[in-house]
Amino acid sequence: MKFRTIKGVQDITPPETSLWQKVEAIARRVFRTYGYSEIRTPIIEFTELFTRGIGETTDIVEKEMYTFPDRAGRSLTLRPEGTASVVRAYIQNALHTLPAPQKFYYLGPMFRYERPQKGRYRQFHQIGVEAFGTDNPMMDAELLDMLRSLLEALGMGGLAFEVNSIGCPQCRPGYREALTGYLSGRRDHLCNDCLRRYEKNPLRVLDCKSPSCQSLKQEAPRIIDHLCDDCKEHFERFRGYLKTAGIDFTINPLMVRGLDYYTRTTFEVTSSDLGAQNAVAAGGRYDGLVREFGGPDTPAVGFALGMERLVTLLSDREGVHPPGIDVFFAILGEGLRERAFRLVKRLRSAGLSVEMDFLGSSLKSQMRRADKSGARYALILGEDELERGVVKYKRLSDGSQGEVREEELPGFFLGL
Ligand code: HAM
Numbered sequence: 540m541k542f543r544t545i546k547g548v549q550d551i552t553p554p555e556t557s558l559w560q561k562v563e564a565i566a567r568r569v570f571r572t573y574g575y576s577e578i579r580t581p582i583i584e585f586t587e588l589f590t591r592g593i594g595e596t597t598d599i600v601e602k603e604m605y606t607f608p609d610r611a612g613r614s615l616t617l618r619p620e621g622t623a624s625v626v627r628a629y630i631q632n633a634l635h636t637l638p639a640p641q642k643f644y645y646l647g648p649m650f651r652y653e654r655p656q657k658g659r660y661r662q663f664h665q666i667g668v669e670a671f672g673t674d675n676p677m678m679d680a681e682l683l684d685m686l687r688s689l690l691e692a693l694g695m696g697g698l699a700f701e702v703n704s705i706g707c708p709q710c711r712p713g714y715r716e717a718l719t720g721y722l723s724g725r726r727d728h729l730c731n732d733c734l735r736r737y738e739k740n741p742l743r744v745l746d747c748k749s750p751s752c753q754s755l756k757q758e759a760p761r762i763i764d765h766l767c768d769d770c771k772e773h774f775e776r777f778r779g780y781l782k783t784a785g786i787d788f789t790i791n792p793l794m795v796r797g798l799d800y801y802t803r804t805t806f807e808v809t810s811s812d813l814g815a816q817n818a819v820a821a822g823g824r825y826d827g828l829v830r831e832f833g834g835p836d837t838p839a840v841g842f843a844l845g846m847e848r849l850v851t852l853l854s855d856r857e858g859v860h861p862p863g864i865d866v867f868f869a870i871l872g873e874g875l876r877e878r879a880f881r882l883v884k885r886l887r888s889a890g891l892s893v894e895m896d897f898l899g900s901s902l903k904s905q906m907r908r909a910d911k912s913g914a915r916y917a918l919i920l921g922e923d924e925l926e927r928g929v930v931k932y933k934r935l936s937d938g939s940q941g942e943v944r945e946e947e948l949p950g951f952f953l954g955l
Pocket residue numbers: 619620621622651653658659660661663664665667668669797798818819820821822823824840841842843844845846847848
């Protein structure tokens with residue numbers, strides 16, 4: 540074949556698309572009950588939005604962005620995540636002038652130049668949420684409660700919630716110093732990337748996947764031992780609210796997340812039902828980002844879920860069952876096609892989903908198609924029926940047959 544998709548991206552074709560629609564519909568329903576509204580932002584933005592937002596020394600910015608100049612020479616990037624764009628939109632559209640908190644959700648493709656494998660793609664899809672305008676830790680707990688509701692509604696099992704606090708601009712410098720001190724004596728263990736960035740951004744070492752950097756993690760100073768009083772209290776209240784919500788969690792003091800904008804709360808949710816790429820969702824607080832992008836001081840918190848992983852689980856568990864159609868309309872001869880076309884239109888106007896033959900196939904093969912299409916009824920129009928103003932019908936579940944007068948269509952099928 541001449542043209543194929545590029546590496547790491549995939550077509551999503553029927554019947555799998557029905558699973559995607561199911562995940563999307565459940566997400567929209569759950570988000571509505573928590574007061575979230577949909578926001579849609581472009582998938583392409585100025586590169587600087589992401590380098591500034593996500594952080595120059597993160598893996599995403601250093602290695603994974605699809606960045607290219609446009610025809611006027613401006614550097615553009617396909618969004619690797621949604622938060623930076625939503626923050627830009629929040630400021631650009633003056634959404635901060637509306638009563639706080641403002642809560643948004645989004646669904647759509649993201650792009651990261653990663654090594655593709657099962658559960659990890661170069662174009663993948665996220666469902667994300669962002670809540671602006673309060674630093675109350677109850678909002679952090681509400682988010683996790685909503686995430687759990689969504690995952691439960693999708694029937695996902697084996698969930699583990701890990702939380703941490705990574706402090707704020709007041710306490711982070713002290714922690715950075717402690718961490719840099721610890722790492723400086725162990726530089727020979729750092730991978731080349733971390734050697735380069737440990738002075739600028741030592742927290743990245745904790746997030747590095749290389750085995751030698753990983754080996755330094757366990758003994759490293761822990762950020763939760765360096766939190767200022769405000770962050771400590773925030774983290775305590777957050778944990779208290781999680782308990783109130785009945786969410787089982789563990790504290791992972793080494794979780795710093797791969798994006799620089801986080802402050803205080805961070806969290807990850809994994810599922811033992813997934814393989815190596817077991818992160819289902821992740822997020823946290825980013826109280827400084829709106830300000831960093833030129834907006835008013837506005838605390839915010841959010842998370843994103845990887846949709847491919849949700850769909851894989853759903854498909855493994857339930858299989859794919861696309862909704863069937865209501866009626867397959869078979870005709871016995873080309874001369875009846877126009878009449879059938881008109882009757883099909885009448886059935887569709889009443890909201891029934893109807894298919895008809897376009898290939899001039901035999902009745903036998905039309906009936907086979909009717910069976911395959913999952914239709915509830917086959918309608919059959921022949922010369923004899925046309926003359927008498929009726930259409931034959933067959934209920935495909937039990938083979939029972941009958942006739943219905945044309946003028947009784949579509950009412951007859953609506954009631955069944
Ligand atoms: P993230 O941890 O980079 O966070 O991504 C969130 C989720 O997206 C991951 O847990 C995973 O399920 C999925 N994901 C990430 N990369 C891939 C990939 N290459 N292939 C398939 N799935 C993937 C964020 O993106 C933040 N914007 C989350 C957030 C929102 N924080 C605050 N608000």
